[in-house]
Amino acid sequence: MPGASDTLWDIAKAEVERRENHEGDRDGLECWGRSVFFIGNKNGGKTTIILRCLDRDEIPKPTLALEYTFGRRAKGHNIPKDIAHFWELGGGTSLLDLIPIPITTANIRALAIVLVLDLSIPNAIWPAMESLLQVTRKHVDKIIIKLGQTNPKTATEIKQKIWNNLPKDHSDRELIDPFPIPVVIIGSKYDLFYEFDSELKKIVCKTLRFVSHYYGASLVFTSKSEALMLKTRAFINNLAFGFDRSKSVSVDQNKPLFIPAGLDSFSQIGPPPSSDSDIGKLHAQTPMDLWKKVFEKKFPPKDIGVFKEVKDPAQDPQYAEYEVDAMRAQKNQELEQYKRDAAKTWKEMEFDS
Numbered sequence: 001m002p003g004a005s006d007t008l009w010d011i012a013k014a015e016v017e018r019r020e021n022h023e024g025d026r027d028g029l030e031c032w033g034r035s036v037f038f039i040g041n042k043n044g045g046k047t048t049i050i051l052r053c054l055d056r057d058e059i060p061k062p063t064l065a066l067e068y069t070f071g072r073r074a075k076g077h078n079i080p081k082d083i084a085h086f087w088e089l090g091g092g093t094s095l096l097d098l099i100p101i102p103i104t105t106a107n108i109r110a111l112a113i114v115l116v117l118d119l120s121i122p123n124a125i126w127p128a129m130e131s132l133l134q135v136t137r138k139h140v141d142k143i144i145i146k147l148g149q150t151n152p153k154t155a156t157e158i159k160q161k162i163w164n165n166l167p168k169d170h171s172d173r174e175l176i177d178p179f180p181i182p183v184v185i186i187g188s189k190y191d192l193f194y195e196f197d198s199e200l201k202k203i204v205c206k207t208l209r210f211v212s213h214y215y216g217a218s219l220v221f222t223s224k225s226e227a228l229m230l231k232t233r234a235f236i237n238n239l240a241f242g243f244d245r246s247k248s249v250s251v252d253q254n255k256p257l258f259i260p261a262g263l264d265s266f267s268q269i270g271p272p273p274s275s276d277s278d279i280g281k282l283h284a285q286t287p288m289d290l291w292k293k294v295f296e297k298k299f300p301p302k303d304i305g306v307f308k309e310v311k312d313p314a315q316d317p318q319y320a321e322y323e324v325d326a327m328r329a330q331k332n333q334e335l336e337q338y339k340r341d342a343a344k345t346w347k348e349m350e351f352d353s
Contacts, residue, residue: 033070033083035107036240039099039132040116041124042092045188049116049222050086052229053236063090066098073241084240092124093131100139105147108140109158112182112239119193119221122204123302126295129185129211140180162216165262172266178216182261184235185212190223190256198254200298203273205253207295210272213264214288221256228256 038046047060054071067088072081087102089095103111113136117125148155162178187193187208193201212219222232231246238245250258251268272294284290 033085034110034112034240034242035085035087035102036112036114036236037102037136038086038088038114038116039136040089040092040114040186040188041118041121041128042090042094044092044116044118045222046088046114046116049114049186049188049229049232049236050088053233053240054086063088065090065095066101068102071240073237073243082241086240093128096131096135099132099135103136103139103143105143108143108147108181109154112184113179114184114186114236114239115217116186116188117208118189119187119204120189121302122200122299125204125208125299126292127301130292133183133215137179144180165216165260167262170262170265172213175266176214176216182239183215183217184239185217185219186232187219187221187257188223190221190228191225192223193221199273202253203295203298205257206269206273207291209251209257209259209264209269210266210291211288212259212261213266213269216261218261219257219259219264221258223256231258 038050040046047063050069051058051060054069067090069086071084071086073084074081085107089098115129115132117129119125144155144158147158159180162180162182166173166176166178185208193204196204208219211217218235220232220235222228234243234246237243245260246258247260247263248258249260249263250256251264272291274294274297284293
């Protein structure tokens with residue numbers, strides 16, 4: 001039983017620990033529907049994408065920390081609806097400690113990651129992409145190792161399943177390091193990115209293609225355009241409800257990229273868009289490091305995910321409660337009056353002295 005002094009977070013933490021302690025008894029096989037975990041740039045459009053995928057006509061609200069919602073889809077008449085769990089991490093890269101919460105041994109077999117990157121701010125792309133993917137990958141690997149201790153067969157199946165997206169005769173099988181679970185990288189705000197200089201778009205497009213292919217991820221560009229949003233929605237529905245996924249491919253940098261996992265190649269992507277002399281001066285240790293250095297030379301890192309000024313949630317309209325807000329306003333008035341009285345008394349004391 002929770003203690004009287006336990007906070008909501010204490011209770012939630014205890015519940016997660018309780019579930020994880022019992023997962024070994026279930027041999028790690030229980031899975032309640034599919035889960036999709038959205039991470040990415042702050043204000044990149046994650047909430048908008050989720051709402052559109054769930055057919056919810058709502059105005060997107062800022063995500064303060066980690067939010068949860070769910071959706072249902074019917075596959076046929078008299079068939080129980082499938083349920084999908086949607087998690088969204090707010091704050092860009094400022095809340096990395098919350099990433100482990102939605103990733104557990106109970107849902108790892110039916111979990112997918114959606115990384116949303118704001119194409120309109122290229123300088124913020126690499127910092128967010130690198131830190132979010134690294135922390136997520138580290139925890140996913142940890143969960144699979146833990147699952148392997150109780151059910152090695154399931155853990156092996158998870159790691160092997162991701163390779164099925166890549167043809168057995170693909171020339172890059174020995175060169176990539178795919179995530180153990182499905183990943184979709186979404187480049188948002190394409191309508192703003194479309195106005196960029198052609199050379200700048202080339203660097204962004206080729207870099208995201210390289211990263212996506214290396215991690216065995218799908219790559220999709222989207223915007224407020226209905227046509228692009230429908231394509232994005234189809235991808236998310238595939239992850240959330242198992243609906244068929246489009247096999248069409250678009251690699252033209254002058255058009256929105258649309259590349260399902262396993263359908264790109266390093267030979268088609270080509271080398272980093274930089275002169276040979278510049279590449280020779282970068283002293284990169286790995287191909288990923290080389291692409292990072294070329295990208296950051298053109299777009300110096302700018303992490304907009306860390307809060308420089310934390311907004312007061314008590315002032316956020318989405319959390320409005322009349323009785324509480326009225327009492328808070330009264331107490332604020334009393335505090336201001338106390339400050340004025342105290343200041344007046346202090347001045348009188350100075351005058352007397």
